[in-house]
Amino acid sequence: MTATRPSHEALLGHALELAAKGGADSADAVLLEGTSLSASCRLGNPEDLERSEGQDMGLRVFIGQQQASVSSSDISQSAVAELVERALAMARAVPEDPYCGLADQTRLASNWRDLDLVDEIEPDARDLLDMAREAEDAARAVDGVTNSEGGTAGYGMTRALLATSHGFVGGYAATRHSVSASVLAGTGTEMERDYDYSSTCHKADLDAAADIGRRAGERTVRRLGPRKINSGQVPIVYDPRASGGLLRHLSGAISGSAIARGTSYLMESLDKAVFSPAVTILDDPHRVRGLRSRPFDGEGVATKPREIIAGGVLTTWLLDSRAARQLGSQTTGHASRGTSGPPSPAPTNLYMQAGTISPDDLMADIATGFYVTELIGMGVNGVTGDYSRGASGFMIENGKLGEPVSEVTIAGNLKDMFLGLTPADDLVFHYGIDAPTVRVDGMTVAGQ
Numbered sequence: 001m002t003a004t005r006p007s008h009e010a011l012l013g014h015a016l017e018l019a020a021k022g023g024a025d026s027a028d029a030v031l032l033e034g035t036s037l038s039a040s041c042r043l044g045n046p047e048d049l050e051r052s053e054g055q056d057m058g059l060r061v062f063i064g065q066q067q068a069s070v071s072s073s074d075i076s077q078s079a080v081a082e083l084v085e086r087a088l089a090m091a092r093a094v095p096e097d098p099y100c101g102l103a104d105q106t107r108l109a110s111n112w113r114d115l116d117l118v119d120e121i122e123p124d125a126r127d128l129l130d131m132a133r134e135a136e137d138a139a140r141a142v143d144g145v146t147n148s149e150g151g152t153a154g155y156g157m158t159r160a161l162l163a164t165s166h167g168f169v170g171g172y173a174a175t176r177h178s179v180s181a182s183v184l185a186g187t188g189t190e191m192e193r194d195y196d197y198s199s200t201c202h203k204a205d206l207d208a209a210a211d212i213g214r215r216a217g218e219r220t221v222r223r224l225g226p227r228k229i230n231s232g233q234v235p236i237v238y239d240p241r242a243s244g245g246l247l248r249h250l251s252g253a254i255s256g257s258a259i260a261r262g263t264s265y266l267m268e269s270l271d272k273a274v275f276s277p278a279v280t281i282l283d284d285p286h287r288v289r290g291l292r293s294r295p296f297d298g299e300g301v302a303t304k305p306r307e308i309i310a311g312g313v314l315t316t317w318l319l320d321s322r323a324a325r326q327l328g329s330q331t332t333g334h335a336s337r338g339t340s341g342p343p344s345p346a347p348t349n350l351y352m353q354a355g356t357i358s359p360d361d362l363m364a365d366i367a368t369g370f371y372v373t374e375l376i377g378m379g380v381n382g383v384t385g386d387y388s389r390g391a392s393g394f395m396i397e398n399g400k401l402g403e404p405v406s407e408v409t410i411a412g413n414l415k416d417m418f419l420g421l422t423p424a425d426d427l428v429f430h431y432g433i434d435a436p437t438v439r440v441d442g443m444t445v446a447g448q
Contacts, residue, residue, distance in 0.1 A: 131179050192226070226406035420440055
């Protein structure tokens with residue numbers, strides 16, 4: 001499938017020409033298009049059917065060391081001319097930024113392989129309603145489920161096109177299919193809720209809707225009758241649904257923007273051990289059919305797979321061009337952007353490699369511990385690494401999962417947590433940022 005349209009390439013080229021004629025020393029322009037279709041049902045009946053289409057253009061101009069970014073959903077020629085005028089006027093009015101500018105031309109992508117991100121078949125509304133109903137029906141069929149928040153299914157197509165005044169033009173497209181179910185169990189004040197979902201680029205890779213619904217129902221029923229837990233220090237085991245959050249905290253801490261500002265708890269940790277030697281973490285923008293894959297970054301820089309953590313050692317920051325200039329380094333191809341502002345560093349398909357032991361073996365020697373399936377809140381201090389989040393899950397008793405637990409706070413410091421982390425062998429690429437089951441010793445649980 002063609003990822004870009006010639007008329008849109010011409011439109012961006014026209015915007016760059018107008019910017020140059022108006023006095024810009026350099027500029028770049030990005031166009032994002034999206035189409036989405038979603039359907040939901042509740043208690044077996046269709047509830048919502050929505051379709052949306054949109055496009056948005058962003059222009060960034062540079063006059064010396066001054067820059068400005070503007071965006072518009074109107075991409076007519078007259079609107080583009082006004083967009084250029086506003087961008088130039090804003091750039092002349094803002095303070096200089098010694099680190100701004102386009103990416104180094106020598107680092108731009110010149111060719112890239114097909115990552116198979118586009119499913120050529122677009123489902124219709126009936127297909128999506130059938131999938132949503134199938135997921136919800138399977139969830140409601142689980143003994144103990146008493147109510148439903150519904151089943152949903154969706155499809156989306158996005159296209160991105162980037163052009164720069166120093167010669168880069170590139171675009172790509174990606175599709176997304178999804179199915180989910182969310183149900184309740186119990187009655188009155190003793191009700192519990194849980195869910196399951198699957199999201200992939202290709203419909204053929206989705207989990208079966210009935211399996212998604214069944215898992216949602218079983219997870220919900222298993223949460224019934226939660227008890228409180230005594231406060232203290234116990235081993236914490238993160239379910240894969242929750243363990244990816246630790247990688248998100250890591251990616252924020254190694255973002256070049258945070259390092260340049262001096263606001264990261266890992267700012268002195270480059271080339272040092274921040275995890276145990278058993279941990280390797282990779283970022284792979286080229287994973288075929290990956291949810292966050294891309295052939296080039298938001299500045300047109302060529303992307304490549306990288307070991308972020310190699311044998312426990314932090315090997316790199318996540319850098320765009322501006323952060324790299326601040327730090328006296330080179331971009332790592334991690335620029336991410338929308339249309340209304342400049343790029344900033346972000347990971348792609350970030351994941352922790354699987355360990356060598358099973359989840360059962362990981363828990364086997366835990367006399368009393370806590371297995372986390374859901375996290376609540378964002379109680380993480382990016383400067384100190386202090387970590388405190390609400391959680392629910394299950395007791396671990398004599399190496400086995402026991403009773404459900406809720407209304408718990410787990411706390412620690414991410415630097416200590418990372419060093420004390422052990423991964424299991426059950427990595428599955430499910431969320432775009434993924435980790436297997438992991439165990440962290442020495443954390444504090446605050447319960448009753």
